[in-house]
Amino acid sequence: MEKVKLQKNIIGKWHKKRYLLLKELGRGGTGNIFLARGDNLRHYAIKLSKDNISLNREFKYLRELADIAAIVRVYEMDDLEDAGESLHFLVLEYIDGASLRHYMDRRLTTEEIVSLMLVIFKLLADIHSSGYILGDLKPENIMVDEVKKAIRLVDLGGVVKIGETIREYTPAYDRACWKMGDRKAEKTYDYFSGLMLMIQLLLRRRMDPTKENAASLKASVASSSLYPSVKDFILKGLNFGGEENNYIKELKDLYKIVKNYKKYEIIKGRDKALNALLAASIMIFIATTIMLMI
Amino acid sequence: MNLEPMVKQIILVTDGESNTGGNPIEAAVRAKASNITVNTIGILSQRNQQESSFEEIVGIAQAGGGNYQLTYIDDLSRTIQSISYKTVSTTIQEAVGKQLQQILGKGLNEIPPEARSSILDYIDTYSDEVAVCCCLLLDCSGSMLSKIQAARHSIIDMLYSIKERSGSYKIALMGFSSEADGYCQLLHGFDDSAQQLERNLYKLQPKGTTPTAIAIDRAANLIEAYERKQGHQVELSEFIG
Numbered sequence: 241m242e243k244v245k246l247q248k249n250i251i252g253k254w255h256k257k258r259y260l261l262l263k264e265l266g267r268g269g270t271g272n273i274f275l276a277r278g279d280n281l282r283h284y285a286i287k288l289s290k291d292n293i294s295l296n297r298e299f300k301y302l303r304e305l306a307d308i309a310a311i312v313r314v315y316e317m318d319d320l321e322d323a324g325e326s327l328h329f330l331v332l333e334y335i336d337g338a339s340l341r342h343y344m345d346r347r348l349t350t351e352e353i354v355s356l357m358l359v360i361f362k363l364l365a366d367i368h369s370s371g372y373i374l375g376d377l378k379p380e381n382i383m384v385d386e387v388k389k390a391i392r393l394v395d396l397g398g399v400v401k402i403g404e405t406i407r408e409y410t411p412a413y414d415r416a417c418w419k420m421g422d423r424k425a426e427k428t429y430d431y432f433s434g435l436m437l438m439i440q441l442l443l444r445r446r447m448d449p450t451k452e453n454a455a456s457l458k459a460s461v462a463s464s465s466l467y468p469s470v471k472d473f474i475l476k477g478l479n480f481g482g483e484e485n486n487y488i489k490e491l492k493d494l495y496k497i498v499k500n501y502k503k504y505e506i507i508k509g510r511d512k513a514l515n516a517l518l519a520a521s522i523m524i525f526i527a528t529t530i531m532l533m534i
Numbered sequence: 535m536n537l538e539p540m541v542k543q544i545i546l547v548t549d550g551e552s553n554t555g556g557n558p559i560e561a562a563v564r565a566k567a568s569n570i571t572v573n574t575i576g577i578l579s580q581r582n583q584q585e586s587s588f589e590e591i592v593g594i595a596q597a598g599g600g601n602y603q604l605t606y607i608d609d610l611s612r613t614i615q616s617i618s619y620k621t622v623s624t625t626i627q628e629a630v631g632k633q634l635q636q637i638l639g640k641g642l643n644e645i646p647p648e649a650r651s652s653i654l655d656y657i658d659t660y661s662d663e664v665a666v667c668c669c670l671l672l673d674c675s676g677s678m679l680s681k682i683q684a685a686r687h688s689i690i691d692m693l694y695s696i697k698e699r700s701g702s703y704k705i706a707l708m709g710f711s712s713e714a715d716g717y718c719q720l721l722h723g724f725d726d727s728a729q730q731l732e733r734n735l736y737k738l739q740p741k742g743t744t745p746t747a748i749a750i751d752r753a754a755n756l757i758e759a760y761e762r763k764q765g766h767q768v769e770l771s772e773f774i775g
Contacts, residue, residue, distance in 0.1 A: 254646050254647055269616075291620075292627070292642070292643075292650075292654060293623050293627065293654050293657060293658050293661075296650070296651055296654040296655065296658070297654075297655075297658055299651070300651065300655065317647050317651075318647060319643060319647065326643040328647075404662070404698075404700070405662075405695070405698035405699055405700075406698075407619070408616075409612070411608075411609075411612075416691065416694070416695065417691075422694065422695075422698065423695050423698055424698055450608050450684070
């Protein structure tokens with residue numbers, strides 16, 4: 241990719257649209273992503289790759305699933321001649337924010353995590369009802385737009401038709417690596433990845449199926465300080481596949497419960513403060529009595 | 535006679551350079567001449583390793599018309615699958631490209647993206663359906679000793695995953711090391727059962743040298759013998775035309 245330089249324009253071979261590359265946003269398996277500015281002065285994310293087939297597949301799925309709001313918008317696909325070599329690029333909506341990976345180390349509240357998972361399971365349901373399985377669900381592929389308070393799925397490289405084989409996966413979210421199923425593209429494959437994502441966000445640590453197994457993972461969830469109903473939801477989900485509608489309904493219920501827990505925590509906190517105050521006043525009372533006696 | 539075309543590939547998995555038994559680049563050229571693509575996977579050590587020790591791996595893949603990738607042993611299964619898929623789709627893309635050149639006088643990249651999209655879509659689907667035979671060559675020299683357990687897991691994992699593919703995928707596995715063991719050991723033939731392979735994998739004891747060239751030649755012979763037995767006589771380009 242010799243011709244691709246920052247602060248230089250690229251012009252599409254077929255549609256003749258011009259984009260100024262501003263900075264590199266990241267490197268993925270299929271290509272590099274750049275922040276770019278179009279002639280209309282709007283910002284875009286440009287995915288540049290040598291791999292014609294992967295890029296074309298992604299373009300196709302982005303178009304087919306364009307009705308789903310939580311999936312990144314795609315504007316066009318074009319070629320770029322670079323020193324005799326053909327490169328291909330997608331022009332995508334630019335999301336001003338960070339990926340969910342970035343939020344792993346930050347303290348998201350249980351309430352925030354549960355509501356986020358509700359959005360993600362709804363997104364999975366929408367993809368499934370179009371006849372596809374997402375495949376490679378992982379925090380790096382989910383961008384959080386803090387201004388619009390929305391999430392966007394930015395990589396459809398792992399999408400396959402229901403009934404086919406999972407094409408791309410990441411061990412921590414892949415049920416086959418955890419020996420909890422195979423790589424057949426079915427709804428339950430995505431649910432498993434969703435649950436693993438949820439566990440990572442809640443426990444705030446990375447998981448590695450080569451260093452731990454399903455039993456030790458369940459044990460570490462069970463012995464954590466998470467709310468009992470959150471633990472129940474995860475452990476139940478890991479033990480059997482379940483139906484999508486159930487997951488969404490259960491997450492909704494869980495959200496209500498978690499919200500109430502928060503109130504409960506405040507009351508509990510207030511009680512603690514009152515008790516401390518009471519204990520302190522008794523101490524002062526005893527101290528003054530002793531002082532007076534002397 | 536079998537009229538179905540077949541994509542033929544060798545995937546070499548090694549953590550270092552060849553040190554005995556001829557020039558592996560020449561062996562890769564020979565394999566390519568028989569329409570067998572040679573791909574390479576370089577296993578990185580957990581310590582920061584100089585990428586320069588992998589120059590040979592890049593050279594073999596280039597000479598063999600294939601792809602190369604550097605990876606850690608934990609990620610071997612996924613790397614084998616992605617490199618295998620990539621080679622299959624590249625092989626088909628090249629065959630389709632040749633046909634287009636003949637019919638339209640244009641290469642794939644000279645067709646506008648909208649029209650090209652449906653051709654690429656066909657290549658993508660066909661890549662999952664076309665018959666593939668792949669010989670995995672696993673470096674079993676002394677330096678692989680610490681990684682062999684993870685390599686076993688990866689190969690078993692890959693075998694189970696590949697079963698989900700819609701087209702047939704025949705796989706053979708050869709380990710290569712010292713002269714004392716005859717350089718190469720066939721651990722799994724194209725028609726053997728997966729259970730047998732699991733047992734054979736556990737017999738594997740890495741030791742000795744790295745005769746990469748000999749291993750590539752033997753793998754190519756194995757693939758050609760299998761092809762003759764199956765009676766595959768159609769080259770991909772003829773089929774797609």
